[in-house]
Amino acid sequence: MRIVLGVLGTIFFGCLPNNTSAQTNKPNFIIILTDDQGYNDLGSFGSPLIRTPNIDKLAKEGLRLTSFYAQPICGPSRTALLTGSYPLRVAEVNNTKRSHPMVHPDEILLPEILKEVGYRSACIGKWDINGHKQDFEQEELLPTRMGFDYWFGTPSSNDRGINVVYRNEKIIASKITVDTITQIYTSEALEFIDKNKANPFFLYLAHNMPHTRLGASKEFKGKSKFGLYGDAIEEIDWSVGEIKQKLIDLGIEDKTIIVFTSDNGPWRARGTHGGSSFPLRGNKISTWEGGVRVPCVIWGGDNLKSGIVSDQVTSTMDLFPTFASLAGASLPDTLTLDGQDITSLLVTNGRSSELEELYYYYVDTHLQAVRSGEWKLVLPRPRAPEWIPFAKKSLWRHEDMEAVRAMELYNLKNDVGERRDVAQDHPDIVQRLYELITNARSEIGDYNIIGQGARFYDNGERRPDVKNWQSKSIDSIDRNIKLHPFYNDGARNL
Amino acid sequence: MRIVLGVLGTIFFGCLPNNTSAQTNKPNFIIILTDDQGYNDLGSFGSPLIRTPNIDKLAKEGLRLTSFYAQPICGPSRTALLTGSYPLRVAEVNNTKRSHPMVHPDEILLPEILKEVGYRSACIGKWDINGHKQDFEQEELLPTRMGFDYWFGTPSSNDRGINVVYRNEKIIASKITVDTITQIYTSEALEFIDKNKANPFFLYLAHNMPHTRLGASKEFKGKSKFGLYGDAIEEIDWSVGEIKQKLIDLGIEDKTIIVFTSDNGPWRARGTHGGSSFPLRGNKISTWEGGVRVPCVIWGGDNLKSGIVSDQVTSTMDLFPTFASLAGASLPDTLTLDGQDITSLLVTNGRSSELEELYYYYVDTHLQAVRSGEWKLVLPRPRAPEWIPFAKKSLWRHEDMEAVRAMELYNLKNDVGERRDVAQDHPDIVQRLYELITNARSEIGDYNIIGQGARFYDNGERRPDVKNWQSKSIDSIDRNIKLHPFYNDGARNL
Incomplete structure (x- = not known):
């Protein structure tokens, strides 16, 4: 994720009529x-x-x-x-x-x-x-x-x-x-x-x-x-x-x-x-x-x-x-x-x-999904994760923050509405995107992990809450989320 | 609302090629x-x-x-x-x-x-x-x-x-x-x-x-x-x-x-x-x-x-x-x-x-609105009316059954999404549509009124629940519904 700066500015705006000085360029x-x-x-x-x-x-x-x-x-x-x-x-x-x-x-x-x-x-x-x-x-x-x-x-x-x-x-x-x-x-x-x-x-x-x-x-x-x-x-x-x-x-x-x-x-x-x-x-x-x-x-x-x-x-x-x-x-x-x-x-x-087609979906400190090209991997989660402070406040009416039972995979090119989980059909793609998740957790962090690349300038405790959340293993959450039996009907937030 | 049957059937299908008998017509x-x-x-x-x-x-x-x-x-x-x-x-x-x-x-x-x-x-x-x-x-x-x-x-x-x-x-x-x-x-x-x-x-x-x-x-x-x-x-x-x-x-x-x-x-x-x-x-x-x-x-x-x-x-x-x-x-x-x-x-x-452009919006036994031509009058109501039996069940997720504070008027021709209440601008239209509501309550009924035109064939009590609901005057409900102060922000269901 390191960026390289070039001289593309002059390519893009090199054709300006008043290209008389570096300043006006x-x-x-x-x-x-x-x-x-x-x-x-x-x-x-x-x-x-x-x-x-x-x-x-x-x-x-x-x-x-x-x-x-x-x-x-x-x-x-x-x-x-x-x-x-x-x-x-x-x-x-x-x-x-x-x-x-x-x-x-x-x-x-x-x-x-x-x-x-x-x-x-x-x-x-x-x-x-x-x-x-x-x-x-x-x-x-x-x-x-x-x-x-x-x-x-x-x-x-x-x-x-x-x-x-x-x-x-x-x-x-x-x-x-x-x-x-x-x-x-x-x-x-x-x-x-x-x-x-x-x-x-x-x-x-x-x-x-x-x-x-x-x-x-x-x-x-x-x-x-x-x-x-x-x-x-x-x-x-x-x-x-x-x-x-x-x-x-x-x-x-x-x-x-x-x-x-x-x-x-x-x-x-x-x-x-x-x-x-x-x-x-x-x-x-x-x-x-x-x-x-x-x-x-x-x-x-x-x-x-x-x-x-x-x-x-x-x-x-x-x-x-x-x-x-x-x-x-x-x-x-x-x-x-x-x-x-x-x-x-x-x-x-x-x-x-030449551009990397990558986006990590965070809510607050919580990494919930990754997009790579046309694919999006959604991680399991409880309905209202306790590590998202506003999740339990009714005011937010975050009706689409429903529980996700297992990893879900969407093809955003064919299914922009995220209607059809195709994780079962593409275990290889799930695996590839999950590796990106692992990279992001390591570099940027997650609710219970401080990323190696995260910037903390002050001395002292870093992310006060992390210690408490660390008692929950991410793997156990990824695997063990239970949903209401109505889930199979598509009913949400029950 | 009485209908008149004519012979339009023969107008509509009179041009059929095999118009040889009443039956095939x-x-x-x-x-x-x-x-x-x-x-x-x-x-x-x-x-x-x-x-x-x-x-x-x-x-x-x-x-x-x-x-x-x-x-x-x-x-x-x-x-x-x-x-x-x-x-x-x-x-x-x-x-x-x-x-x-x-x-x-x-x-x-x-x-x-x-x-x-x-x-x-x-x-x-x-x-x-x-x-x-x-x-x-x-x-x-x-x-x-x-x-x-x-x-x-x-x-x-x-x-x-x-x-x-x-x-x-x-x-x-x-x-x-x-x-x-x-x-x-x-x-x-x-x-x-x-x-x-x-x-x-x-x-x-x-x-x-x-x-x-x-x-x-x-x-x-x-x-x-x-x-x-x-x-x-x-x-x-x-x-x-x-x-x-x-x-x-x-x-x-x-x-x-x-x-x-x-x-x-x-x-x-x-x-x-x-x-x-x-x-x-x-x-x-x-x-x-x-x-x-x-x-x-x-x-x-x-x-x-x-x-x-x-x-x-x-x-x-x-x-x-x-x-x-x-x-x-x-x-x-x-x-x-x-x-x-x-x-x-x-x-x-x-x-x-020659057709009357009229529609009454009922949920269960509850009359909530009327449409006449391009206008729709929405009646006040509490968020989950006790006379709608399913209103309190969370499964229904009837998020749009929010409380309505006062009569609201929508012009469905200009505002099909019902975003802009224009009741204040058109008291005459509100009055006209409210008269239609009165007609419907009288003829068809409401949660606490048995319509004169309602069909009940059996002897005995008619609409067992009505007696209880009758203790609430419709007028008092129409006028006295209080909303959460966030209402003015457009926040709903609080």
């Missing part, structure tokens, strides 16, 4: 990350009810990734995106592992790497890698202390509305309505682009929408065919259109890459205020495809081939090394990333044989 | 009813994963009804289909109202009406209007005592496999595998058609699939992209193709009407063994659209216009009066039906202004 990066938006909740990903013409146009002009993975819950997903690594590898304050990580200040984040080669970076929107808190007990965890030159947004999610808004290191508003948040973020984003048009920039626009509580401005409220949830997404689509137009107005559209994606699957527990992962199985918090496979569109002006759809396995973790590569940045030799540089995918027809 | 009827198949689980209703070329071809050559309603659970749905009435109107043994009805032998069923004008009728498949029992304590409840000349099938569902198979009034097999049931039924159906090619017939083919336990024969097992559930449906599609080919081989395809539909929404509680109602809200047992709106295809050889899609409000209850009309049968003056004769819809372009 560096592309700008914009990541637009939505919150709890489902795989199906874009027109270009199959929604029959939500209209997203601006994003669909980006997809038509650029690249649509249909096997793009995030993590199954907000905080870990943002951790993976900003560090290029599985959250379980990433160091946390006090050496613990939280459902919502408190990322260690010593971790290297994407904007820090880009800063070395002249980029200015802004985080506009939701942060949420400081332990899901609304304040900063440790100021080292502020975005402005972790690589971003500018921050405007909220420390955590808007479960109970937006309680506090920061600009850089100061609270500038509290208890603002969720209805206007997308407009405010858009205005901030446009201003940042304007101010930085002459230098390379990285804009990380992390919307609060469509996480509940939902809101939309009066121009969008009541207008979609999918309720307030659809309104919120249609307003985000408007925002994407504004940003693209700004790039065109400034003449920098061909030197800017936009990545549009979501942080995890839809929050079905929120009923009509949640989205859809159709036709995938599962939702937010689960490691069925619907929990972690998210819509992804990558657009690069005239530099990306038009209308390509790629099913190659990719993830939010790939953005870190890919952007570093395109920017000509170098990474510390000591830094091991899980993401890989997918530049070759961007400049080809959407498929690159 | 009568069309044959085939109803193919599946069990727990979701709105989305046909290619022609949007499934991206289940292949149903034969049914899709029927739809392409005939009529696809997109607002066609059943009842939300098996037994009541079959009761409605066979009696042309809401189950709450229908008399039951011992004057009670069961979740799975035990239909009174004095009720008039569709085959009895058709018998009067020379039809021979067969029920092949699942019966389930005898109180969801595997045996017949009362032989009067056998299909052969209630109008069918022939029965081959199972008394109830296959929750735990197929325990017993009847031919007419005798058990001929027990504990047979579910894998071959679709093939066996198809063979029986083809034989019945063969034997009755010279006389008008009514074939009611009520598949056990795709209700769990699922099964498929070796030709179909493992072949679909939607697991065993998809295999089962693809085998049903094969069965439809066999039946259509038989009609063609016998030269009776232009005098036969095939109706293909499902008995209720998908049983999502069965996980990967359940189907999909996408993009509708809800599933089996709920009265959100996904629980009761089912796929429906009507095909009539060259007599039906090709490829028409109609969103007109129709239901399984309409088949009784429509078939009676087409067959030239007369109904007893004293019989009040809830279904209406939709022959005019079949012979027009899929829309008939």
Whole structure:
């Protein structure tokens, strides 16, 4: 999983018209990350009810990734995106592992790497890698202390509305309505682009929408065919259109890459205020495809081939090394990333044989499955594992976290809905994928194993809970899970 | 809701080539009813994963009804289909109202009406209007005592496999595998058609699939992209193709009407063994659209216009009066039906202004909503009403039976997913639809009211439970339901 950085940046953007200096040769990066938006909740990903013409146009002009993975819950997903690594590898304050990580200040984040080669970076929107808190007990965890030159947004999610808004290191508003948040973020984003048009920039626009509580401005409220949830997404689509137009107005559209994606699957527990992962199985918090496979569109002006759809396995973790590569940045030799540089995918027809098609499905600290190419191996597990702290809370309504009796194998190429376990037919493939699991447990870790490659900077106990969990052998869990007799009927969660 | 029978049968089938006698002028009827198949689980209703070329071809050559309603659970749905009435109107043994009805032998069923004008009728498949029992304590409840000349099938569902198979009034097999049931039924159906090619017939083919336990024969097992559930449906599609080919081989395809539909929404509680109602809200047992709106295809050889899609409000209850009309049968003056004769819809372009677009959403004895045209009014209710006996059983996983705080209004034309309550914007429409509710409570009944039009033949107490429920005023329930404070976030079932 060590990445190799090359000079693909110059291949990709070598044809830019104003290629007069190393500085102008560096592309700008914009990541637009939505919150709890489902795989199906874009027109270009199959929604029959939500209209997203601006994003669909980006997809038509650029690249649509249909096997793009995030993590199954907000905080870990943002951790993976900003560090290029599985959250379980990433160091946390006090050496613990939280459902919502408190990322260690010593971790290297994407904007820090880009800063070395002249980029200015802004985080506009939701942060949420400081332990899901609304304040900063440790100021080292502020975005402005972790690589971003500018921050405007909220420390955590808007479960109970937006309680506090920061600009850089100061609270500038509290208890603002969720209805206007997308407009405010858009205005901030446009201003940042304007101010930085002459230098390379990285804009990380992390919307609060469509996480509940939902809101939309009066121009969008009541207008979609999918309720307030659809309104919120249609307003985000408007925002994407504004940003693209700004790039065109400034003449920098061909030197800017936009990545549009979501942080995890839809929050079905929120009923009509949640989205859809159709036709995938599962939702937010689960490691069925619907929990972690998210819509992804990558657009690069005239530099990306038009209308390509790629099913190659990719993830939010790939953005870190890919952007570093395109920017000509170098990474510390000591830094091991899980993401890989997918530049070759961007400049080809959407498929690159040099990339490893691998993804490990973690919930919190729990390794539940692995994908290798078209195959996915799902490990046995009890319904509500005691080592997933939120598993027993009814609020989560994680209905797809049902018990898994024995190892299950799915062919995601033929069976994207994970309906048919074919483990019995392919013992060789099960064996091969289980070896990958063993590798991951050894290198990254599992709920009861600290990975050799996991980063823990502080002295003292590492992962306080591990000792207790170690009393259970993974092998005994893999083999001895008993299910209710109704299991054979397909009944779940009994 | 009284129906008027005319001579539309001769309009519809007057152009038949062999129109030499009253007898041959009568069309044959085939109803193919599946069990727990979701709105989305046909290619022609949007499934991206289940292949149903034969049914899709029927739809392409005939009529696809997109607002066609059943009842939300098996037994009541079959009761409605066979009696042309809401189950709450229908008399039951011992004057009670069961979740799975035990239909009174004095009720008039569709085959009895058709018998009067020379039809021979067969029920092949699942019966389930005898109180969801595997045996017949009362032989009067056998299909052969209630109008069918022939029965081959199972008394109830296959929750735990197929325990017993009847031919007419005798058990001929027990504990047979579910894998071959679709093939066996198809063979029986083809034989019945063969034997009755010279006389008008009514074939009611009520598949056990795709209700769990699922099964498929070796030709179909493992072949679909939607697991065993998809295999089962693809085998049903094969069965439809066999039946259509038989009609063609016998030269009776232009005098036969095939109706293909499902008995209720998908049983999502069965996980990967359940189907999909996408993009509708809800599933089996709920009265959100996904629980009761089912796929429906009507095909009539060259007599039906090709490829028409109609969103007109129709239901399984309409088949009784429509078939009676087409067959030239007369109904007893004293019989009040809830279904209406939709022959005019079949012979027009899929829309008939003379039809009333009305549907009442009942679960068991509980009236929960009404649809009038494009509008649906949903009544307030607690999450698990004590008057729905199965509401508290965890097995049902009726996640969409959440509490409803106040009356909600949906525009199903603009908002098929029932995402946006617009009751506040349209008090006049709420008022109009609430008057329809009042009519239904008075005529058909509710959990605590016996409808004036409800049929109770036996002496003695009527609806034993009613007295207890009457202590609660409907008005007080309509107004005073309190929800968890998270409701405003869209969180449900807390």
